[in-house]
Amino acid sequence: MAQATTLPRNEGGISAAVQTLSERFGDRLQTGQALREQHGHTTTWIENQAPDAVVFPTSTAEVAEIVKICAELGVPVIPFGTGTSLEGHVNAPAGGICVDMMRMDQILAVHAEDLDVVVQPGVTREQLNTYLRDQGLFFPIDPGANASLGGMTATRASGTNAVRYGTMKDNVLSLEAVMADGTIIRTASRAKKSSAGYDMTRLLVGSEGTLGLITEITLRLQGIPEAIRSARCSFRTVDEACRAVMTVIQYGVPVARIELLDEMSVRAANQHSGLDLPELPLLLLEFHGSEAGVLEQSEIFAQIAEEFGGFDITATSTAEERSKLWQARHDMYWAGLGLRPGAKGISTDVCVPISRLADCVTTARAKAEDMGLIAPMVGHVGDGNFHALLLIDMDNAEERAKADDYVGWLNNLAISMEGTCTGEHGIGQGKRPYLLRELGETTRFMAAIKAALDPDNILNPGKILSDG
Structure with a gap:
């Protein structure tokens, strides 16, 4: 079974942060166990690691205030959207403060003539497309779940339309984000292209909350087809x-x-x-x-x-x-779960070059059958990406071990075919070992970027990089 990372806790700092934030935000800071566990667990089989408190900001300024308080006290900050991620992205391995963005749900500006829109991170893709429909516009990235656009940006989401419209990295023009010291930055303008310095927008897209908390997103739009x-x-x-x-x-x-x-x-x-x-x-x-x-x-x-x-x-x-x-x-x-009522669904994804797709899928299918695993497969195959849903009795240690072996085998198979261990699920906690195998020395430079932007490692620690 994929293992959750455990990191040292700053007990004194956490206690002080909860107290300070409670005084500042009142009932918008919650510490109830059920709510905390909800914010430390998503559709994953990785162990639930709940934060110590959940706070609900309504503005960028409030997010910056939260981060500054936590930075001064050395307390982890974990951003949360709708909780549809699959690889333990929102777990709190060192405890800390979960920042739930879902009250930041305003569509701030639609520039129909420029085919772009500015939104807060709590806006969901269905909410946005309902709002845009009367203007003949839509946002094409569709991961299936009604995810928040902040979460989709943070995980570099993809989905069924990616073969034509690309992924989130192709559709985000600019971001506003709160960095590890509480500084608010804007990564770019609304221009459709730029060669102005480092591409900070795409550095933050897919960073899974480890480099900054996204508080505003400018997105490309498309006209609804005739x-x-x-x-x-x-x-x-x-x-x-x-x-x-x-x-x-x-x-x-x-x-x-x-x-x-x-x-x-x-x-x-x-x-x-x-x-x-x-x-x-x-x-x-x-x-x-x-x-x-x-x-x-x-x-x-x-x-x-x-x-x-x-x-x-x-x-x-x-x-x-x-x-x-x-x-x-x-x-x-949910349909897949019906093939084995009572089982837990463990979803994993890989992506390979189109020329290797047939080999990868058929080999994966045969391997699951050889191991006696029930594993329905679906895929966004136009870009070489497919998913396996392993249906497992989580009380059966042998089945859990088989599932873990299969996930590792599949990720390594994709990498051996010059593919990737994740087309759209992201790394989180669950896929960190495979990231190192896929990118090797590149991960050392990723760690250098993380250390430069978040030297105290307070932003979603324990994710992406194996050293936490």
Whole structure:
């Protein structure tokens, strides 16, 4: 089982910080055990490490005040969004203060003519897109969960639309952040490009709260497409489905989404969402553009899919039918749990070059079967990223050990294929050993950056880097 890091506690500093913050924030600082445990645990199998208190700021100035108090006392600060992370990102291995950003939930400015928006970190992606809909705009990054945009930025989130629209690093123009000493900085302007000095924006994107607390985000927007068309296609094997994906990408078909569900995942989706899909590997696709464009793209896909044995190919532009399919995809975590009621779902992800995707997925599938693990797999396969959901009896030590071995094996397999141990889950606590194997000496320079920006190691300690 992935191990949570334990770091030394500053008991005196923590006690003083809780007292000072309680006097300053009143009932916006909470120390109840249930709330603290909620903020030290997300959808992960890593041990819960609760903070000593949770504080709810409503402004950048308040976040800066919290950080300054904690910095003076040498107390850890852990940022929290909606709690949908998977690798122990919000655990408090040295205790400390959790800063819950969800009351900072204002959409501050929409610049429709410039296709950008300025938001506070507690705004969720669904909230933002509901707000933008009447203006013909949307924010495309869709990790499935209704995550906060601050959390998505901090973890460099991705999702189903990444094959066309990129990840968070491609869609964040500028950040406001509170650094380890309480200083408030802005990393860039609203200009669409800049060569002004170091790229501090992308340094903070994906830093998981270890370099600064993000308090404001300027995001790229997209116009809502004139037409959207979805398609699905079944295959006899995962290998055939993956090779069809590789060909679609190599042909330059501008798909917005291209998702793989293996046969276990399709069975789970049928049970959970009331579908009647063939229980075989399935590709789900979505095309954005003009009416003529999306029709042409879906026809090209159908031709390619048939070359690789694809069948039961259907396409639709009907919003209701599209939504039903994509909701089933987004519900896969909960659907997967239905394959083994009472089991805990352990989700892990890797990403490899498109040319290695078929080999990686089929090898991963065979390994799970050899180990006797129930592990439905889904993937954002248009960019080589896929996920395995291991269904484990957490009271069974042998099963836990098997799951741990499998996760390690899969991460190492991806790295051996010139891929990465995480396409979008981030490092947190759970994937730190694999980061060192993947990047080697580069992690030493990451540690140097961390030490320079946070010399007392108070910002989300124990995450990303193996030395805590």
